[in-house]
Amino acid sequence: MSLRHALLGLLADRPASGYDLLGRFKESLANVWPATQSQIYTELTKLAATDRITVSAEGPRGRKEYTITAQGRADLHAWLTDPTPPPPARNETLLRVFFLDALTPTEAATYLTALESRSTAALATLETVRSTTDWTAAPLATNGRLAIEWGERFHRMNQEWAQWAKQQVT
Secondary structure (H helix, E strand, C coil): CCHHHHHHHHHHHCCEEHHHHHHHHHHHHCCCCCCCHHHHHHHHHHHHHCCCEEEEEECHHHCEEEEECHHHHHHHHHHHHCCCCCCCCCCHHHHHHHCHHHCCHHHHHHHHHHHHHHHHHHHHHHHHHHHHCCCCCCCCHHHHHHHHHHHHHHHHHHHHHHHHHHHHHC
């Protein structure tokens, strides 16, 4: 996934300014694909330069509202229907796990406990999002619930794996 596709997906839902998109990222995509303000504005400029989006309205203080174009929708569609997205190229967590034998058993267990704790914290965040979101109001509500469920299952699996792995190294 790329920021480009995330922005096209959000704009396919409805036109928005860069500021609006930043807010929508924070409320819906931050746990999936975080983005900074500068990253969003840089990508919006690139998308506009390649005719994937267009400026549909301008307001005070240089505010621009963007709308997805037919080419942008085609790109989003092609990305969504690609049956073979590239696998993640790197996983630093697993790379570190591969070399845990360079640590003492206590240090390895401490590292794995930290992984477990991060998953516990991430689960708490997702549970807060689940319980505080009005899932009937947003057009992306169904897909958001699917993403939350994936995140919860992923972090639960990481918790369980870290607990099992600690038993293996101690």
